[in-house]
Amino acid sequence: MRASGQQSLRFKTKNNGDKRLENYEFNQEKSRKELAEMIIMHEYPLCMVDHLGFRRFVSGLNLDFEMISHRTLRTDILKMFDDGKSTLKKLLEVNQGRVAVTTDLWTASNQKKGYMVVTAHFVDDDWILQNRTLRYTYLYLIIKLLHNVTLIIFL
Numbered sequence: 001m002r003a004s005g006q007q008s009l010r011f012k013t014k015n016n017g018d019k020r021l022e023n024y025e026f027n028q029e030k031s032r033k034e035l036a037e038m039i040i041m042h043e044y045p046l047c048m049v050d051h052l053g054f055r056r057f058v059s060g061l062n063l064d065f066e067m068i069s070h071r072t073l074r075t076d077i078l079k080m081f082d083d084g085k086s087t088l089k090k091l092l093e094v095n096q097g098r099v100a101v102t103t104d105l106w107t108a109s110n111q112k113k114g115y116m117v118v119t120a121h122f123v124d125d126d127w128i129l130q131n132r133t134l135r136y137t138y139l140y141l142i143i144k145l146l147h148n149v150t151l152i153i154f155l
Helices: 028-042 046-050 052-061 070-094 136-145
Strands: 008-013 019-024 099-108 113-123 129-134 151-154
Touching: 028 046, 028 070, 046 052, 046 070, 070 129
Parallel strands: 099 151
Antiparallel strands: 008 019, 099 113, 113 129
């Protein structure tokens, strides 16, 4: 294992096929965030990080990655949720326009489970359309923040 912050070299291939050496520095925090996002995106169980096969696979990719437990992964995911909620709250507090809230329902054919997503759509101060997927706590937050703003709900 390399000392913290120590750089290594790797080959990078250009579009024309030429190879050149470049510096590469491993980032534990970024890798942990990517791991958490993968678990969320694919709905993998948190205990996946405790599986021997997964641990071997990751160490084969990069010996510098310090594997985390499912409890640490859970903490990382909850922090990402709280950070996202805080960012959304700040964004909506300064928003001068309207917010449209839409819902979508579907059934996953392979699981026979019903799903619902609630999405907030609004135009920010730079006239860029923003879309944010909400959880129930987000929906409550929006209604609380926008008590004096017109709320348009499409079902």
